[in-house]
Amino acid sequence: MAQSTEEESATVSEIVVTGSRIRQANLVTTSPVTQVTAEDVRESGVSRVEDLVTQLPQAFAAQNSTVSNGASGTATVSLRNLGSTRTLVLIDGKRMPYGSPLDAAADLNQIPAQLVERVEVLTGGASAVYGSDAIAGVVNFIMKKDFEGLEITAQYGQYLHHNDYDGPGNLRSVIEGRAATNPAQFQLPDDDVQTGFSREITAIMGVSSPDGKGNITAYAGYRKNNKVLGRDYDYASCSLGGQNAAGDSFTCGGSGTSYPGQFTDFANYAYTLDANNDFVPYVGSRDAYNFGPLNYYQRPDERYNLGAFAHYQVNDKIEAFAQLMFNDYQSVAQIAPSGNFGNTATINCDNPLLSTQQRGLICESDLVADIIDDPDTTDNEVQDFIDGVIAGGGTSADALDQIAAAAGVQSCTAAGADLIDPCPLYILRRNVEGGGRQSHLNYESYRGVIGIRGELDAAWSYEVSAQYSKVRLAQIYRNEFSVARLTRALDVVTDPSSGAPVCASVLDGTDPNCVPYNLFRRDGVTQEALDYVQVPLVMSGYTEQQVVTASITGDLTDKGLVSPWAESGLKLALGMEYRRDALDLVTDVTYSTGDGAGQGGATIGLGGANSTYDLFGEFQLPIVEGLPFAESITVDGAYRASDYAQGGKTDTWKLGLDYAPVSDIRFRASYQQATRAPNVIDLFTAQGFNLFDLDDDPCDFTDPNEDGTASSSACIGSNPWQVTSAQANNGFLTSPAGQYNYLQGGNPDLNPEDSETTTFGIVFTPSFLPGFNMSVDYFDIEITNLISSIGAANTLDACYTGGLQQACEAIQRNANGSLWSGDGVVVDLNTNIGGLKTSGVDINAGYNLDLADFGAASFGTLGFAFTGTWLESLETDTGLGFANSVFDCAGKFGNTCAANGIAASPEWRHRASVSWGTPWDGVNLGATWRYIGEVEIDSGVTTRLDSTLEDQHYLDLNGSWQLRDNVTLRGGVNNVLDNDPPLSYSVGTTGNNNTYPQVYDAMGRYAFISVTASF
Template identity: 55%
Template sequence: MAMASPALAQDAGQEAQLDEVVVTGSRIPQANLVTTSPVTQVTGEDIDVAGVTRVEDLVSQLPQAFAAQNSTVSNGATGTATVSLRNLGASRTLVLIDGRRMGYGSPTAVAADLNQIPEQLVERVEVLTGGASAVYGSDAIAGVVNFIMKKDFEGIQIDSQYGFYQHTNDYDGVGNLRAEIARRAALNPSEYALPEDDVMDGESRSFNIVMGVGSGDGKGHLTAYAGYRSNNPILQRDRDYSACAIGNPAGSAPNTYTCGGSPTSAGGYFRDDGVNNNGNAGPDNEDGTDDDVPDTNPLPSFDFTRGAGGSFVDFDPDLNFFNFAPLNYYQRPDERYTFGAMGDYQVNDKVEAFAQLMFSDYRSIAQIAPSGVFGQVNTINCDNPLLSAAQAAAIGCGALAQQAFEEGFIDDPNIVPFTIGRRNVEGGPRQSDLRYTSYRGTVGLRGEIMTGWNYDVAAQFSRVTTTQISRNDFSVTRLKRALDVISVGGVATCRSAATVAQGGTGLDPACVPYNIFTPGGVTQAALDYMQVPLILTGETTQQIVTAAVTGDTGFSLPTTSRTLQVAFGAEYRRDFLSLEPDTNFSTNDGAGLGGPTIAVAGDTDVAEVFAEFQLPLADDQSWAYSASIDGAYRRSEYAKFGADTWKVGADYAPVEDIRFRASYSRAVRAPDVLELFTAQGPALFGMDFDPCSLPGREEPVPAACIGTNPWQVSLGQSQSGNLDNSAGQYNFLAGGNPDLNPEEADTVTLGAVWTPSFLPRFNLSIDYFSVKIDGAIQTIGAQNTLDLCYNANDAAACSRIKRNASTGSLWGPNGGLIEDLNINIGGFETSGVDFNANYGVDLEDWGVNGAGSLRFSFVGTLLNELITDTGAGQANSVYDCTGFYGNQCGTPNPEWRHRARLTWSTPWNIDVSGTWRHFSEVEFAVLKADGSLNNGVRGDGSDRLDRYFDAKNYLDLAATWQVRDTVTLRAGVNNVLDSDPPLTPSAGNAGNGNTFPQVYDAMGRFVFFGVTANF
């Protein structure tokens, strides 16, 4: 059960017995596991000990890897599972199966989907960090994750596992959150409640069967597998630290988190917005506009919610904010079926045929709070029969509306400003039904050309089809019609359903009025009319043909008996992607959408040639126990550009016990189909507050905010409170760019491997890494754009900010947006040091007879820098996120991460393992004009409650029992101490449930039981 062991040199006795193998990062078979680039390895046993049914959960616990999309993402979930090495992005991490690349996992998020990989068929996982483009092609800038499958299994193996989360709700971290939830529950018990003290949920089940058989003559082998997996959901309401969306404390309770929420509430949030609704120049509270017109709008200014007895009452955030957290999924439910087969057959001495076929069908549901009216309706007709007389009078209908019409404030005395925010609590939460069906097949021939020379020719095809259905959302078109109501014969009737003779338009006879002004007024018929499914379909296809030759040249230097090894070949790859949204998606007709989803289709293809060599320099010399150099080169020809990638490396062992290694590589990543061809359209990004909003600000509003330019607001707009979105979501314009160039990266590794002869079964590797990416395909970032404009007066950045002319806002369907399209920006840079250590000892060697043995393994990473350069050329255009989280830095980037495992193999066929996972402290990132980040303080100079996430430690325990030669039982508990996650109001779209569950254990302790039987 070795965990995260490095690929290391073996001792001389072992080396002589090893067959030639291919390790990740090279096509040249080697007689030992020595590489010039560091490779970290985890084994299939680790999957059993960790109790994971999702392989991304295992890989992302390595210090080099960060989760991207996974099961804890609900708002914005693609349904895929991806991994990001060095936190440089999933698209910069190449995922392989048996050394051959996986295709795009989704037409909405271009990265390999780890859901396609059957966990019980994984023999080991090799992680090579640093550039590997010269060997594998584009996308390997951050490194490679290579899943090696079991191929020579014979017999039948059945594996089953059951697991669940258990959590005790006794959160006692910063913020006194339980007290705040209890206070809000007393005011609004229908939406706020503390969960039960002890909860058990998130049950997981998996069942896998593997069958293998060899031919009688030993020439062939076939392995087949089938598997089923399901995971139950976890709701945020069932954890006390996620039962409400927290906000930063203020006022009389500076040490207590507030329960935030959304003004789009169950009772409704009705406001006038304080603006002219006809868009004409004139009455705008500015003197001298029109001498004949009063400067003050006679219509009332209001912020109402629905009251008792057909009335409106003032909206009270404490009482009326909608708690959107409880119905959000903390863990998405999923169900997956996998099956496949792989085999090989020795046709003759020169030809071996091989094939690998894989299939998976995966479905998951992403759930967030109900949809509703999010400001899409901005006026109401005064003769609307759904309004009571008191309600109509409260919003200015009657004499005030007539006066406003006569003075030019409105165009129709019967239509007054009335912006609606109202949650569709009757229709239930929004759900995205995500389904992926994946096919992957490889066929090929390999064999010997002549002694010492071998060939490998293969063709590979992979295809993913997807259907995404969004349910319980409103059609904006139908919503507006259902609120535009008149009386026909005393019956409330949609204007669009009434005939022209009745005063209507007759355009939509099916329309049903939506009565949100009377308790219980919303009918099922109205919901059936307004709620529409939104359907998105798509596919990705990858086709690859590869031919490679590896061989022994027979050439050797006088100082070594080993000979020059080479590999060379050619490869052709085509990636195709298509995305087909229905009309509701493409026209942004879903009320809860962040923007329209536009159809996209396109492909990229590349023809490549590659070569590789490994030249031994010395063996058993007085100046070197061993030494060698290696190199690789690849030329890639795309439609619009060509790219050269290369690598050189060296290893040197002055004595048998220690080996030094180094490599330098030039890597590239070509723009993918989405980056090139995605149509431009609105999307959402997370931000604490609008920098130009005055209320609640901890610092003065920047002077550049106030003015009449499109990126500026008036003083009144700044003070109105309408610039901030309580949900922390703002608009930006996203889209592709067909003129993108490839990214380039320089990667350096320097390391040492120590295997002391005086301490058998111990090894230690220490490796320095540095990755520098230039011309990164990225956006400058919407928040970076705001900072550049308002803090640095950058004219180019300001020109990309388009605020709503009337309100100044950057959120909501009528808000402005920030242009943030794909470009080749400055780049990224990261560096640090990886540590790997393993040790095994028989306790008899320590004088303890009959007590079994101990095995220890350790992997850790010290992060030195994680730099972003937006390319804007300002002082704060370059910032280092090492040790920071939030805002520009996203998920936490601790300076130190490690995993350590101790396993005791007892004399009673039981192995007991304990694993210690550690994350060092991180600090909340606030980017300043000078590029510094450590400014997480409140207006009074005190620290924000979430300024620091303390160092986090987790303890996992597991045991396996070899009951019989053919039966093994296993059980374990992860996060034994049920440690609560650190909390922040600023998790935004990068996190979920007030924290970052991709990094920290947010669900509690996980308990699992499993059995493996072999026949």
């Protein structure tokens, strides 16, 4: 994990270091490089390489196996939390393709973990060397080569957790209280759970040519991970809804789209069904739907992969090489059931599915509205009217007249009118009969690389390569409702022939297959109705990448290009590259028309391509070598000019300085300017609805959990972004699930974003302490004209707090003032915003010692490794120019940071490990301490139970035993102490099930065992 030592690098005279095409002696660069080895992968027991990479304090998970709501099915990494599209992923220095037509970042599921020799992570930016998408850095997977023989590894693992949550919030007793009144939705899981079983078997086979000039290394593997459900954990078996009035306990919240349903009339008075199928008042704290338990904490997946790496020395000048890789990956993302999310707004009052009592309430809602709006009407009079209808099973015309007269209004029945038909009715009812919404994702990826390389003469070498990659996506979304079918299935009348309920569309012939969907009774939904209203949603697509690269590198020492104070001369790398990235996404009619009830809006296909021609160059020049107080001084630099078909011309450059006054210490610094052109998804994503997270609607003046209310003058009015006084005070504006609608989409007029990266540090390799090395590096990365979106939550703040007209015009509330039901939405399309910058310090250290040197020969060897990062700032500027338009997410979490895709970002993270090569033949033991610092809520409210997510300490243990010369047994336990994750009710879709499982160990203790046999 630490910087390589002089001893390690002495075995190889010149190697290629990530971040440079120039071969260098030793792993010494002006930009910091952190390393993960194959042994680290084996000792951690991970079956997914991204799980180990994101343990590095410089790396954060974006998409991974813990994402269900909004899962692309890919596994991506975001260095410095700057976004996965700004992190370039390489295999042996060659770039990986877009991971999906849904996500431009590379998919780490394509990496065969069994073939990884090491992972080099460069976090100082490398756009001048590799291209614009390396602004945050590079993750380079170096694969095994020249393998000979056959190696088979089988591994098994599982999560083991004891449910005894004792963190803040008194959660277990809260769930027990809810279970007493609603056992169908609230249950504490078993005390001890075993879940998330993982199986993997891999094989590597290698053979060298008889003349020793070439080698083919092939691999094949199969992996299967089982699902993990939120309901298996006490801290995830209740969707947090805030905290009680006393502030000493969490509450169990949930979604207003509930079971047996929430029925809201025009006056926003809400009902639900009692055991007798009568309407009774809907009470959110009692009736909200607990959606968390069915969410997947870990998505199940299944993967097959195979491939081969080959090279052959044709002659003294030509070595041919090739890589062939295939990956078939399947996963399922599950979230809570779909339903009618207010997708239908009216009901016909002659509907035979309605009882007399139900019809009396909702079909006279115009009278209720009149009574409520009348200034002389008291709350008690309104409640008396509602209670009278509920108790009486309906209200007679005379009774309505009397109530209306008392309120000073005229009833429709008094005027001799019929009941309003159709009458307004928003239905929020969960499809518990159909089960969770499931996105079945399947990716097939193909990657091929061919090329030649060699030495032209003693000074110059070359490499020419071509690569082609293709990723195919097939997705089926199951257990979803069709809005069109749902509308027809609720438009029910009495069949004049049979007297039975029948869809009006059957009688008029527009849809003879329609089946009435009776959600006005708890047991009213039939399988036939469910089969009719549920539809699969289908999308398919592909990404394609073609790259042709030619480069030459030269050491011009023998040509006389040498500083007078140095022995080594100028080194150069020059080259050119052509790259084309294309994608295509096709969605079916249900997706593209927004007919999926639980999709939040339409998902429209897209297609496009972008190509670039690059010229690049690097140099490295030793200025001084071997002088007093100047053991070495070296400067290096790089330049890259790019011409994009979409995005115009850009250029990127870098300068670096390395100074070693003595051999024990080096100082290094680098500066880089880079430009990132928009990718195909940035440019061409079609507009469609999605969801964003927010604890409270700022114009809801009634919500007890509200962190800060906007002024009435900002909220109340007749503009599209404003609400009426009644709406602001009826409690309907805040989504019970904390999710609201926004309109997303690409922008073909995007400009490239610019970045500046500065790093400087010190590398310490003391000769008086052999085997020890340490580096400390400061980094500062600033991106301007950031390609992003403002963030819907930031838009609300800018309107209601900052009074910014531009922001207000992006807010479009529906008829009842809501942004979470119906067609209420915040427009949040891709644009160039102000910027994003981060700064901090990385520390890497390692120490290897033989205990025999200390007179303890019988105790073996010890190895220590440490890597840590202090995050000084992670600052976003929306560019809106009001007081809150710049916010810093270092050490923070919450809705403001989540608006720009940033999860919990602790100020300090580290990973420290020790390995012991025991004196017992073939036995090695190890331990790792992972630390994640505390984070505070970004709203600044300190009275919340979750205002601070406490720091976390994780202990991992591992060991190996070489049973025979060719058989090795390994095992270990990660999160040995079975820590519970910190909880918050503000994690939203950036997290999952009340926490951030991509940051914290959310599923408890993980135990694994593996056996490797070599032949």
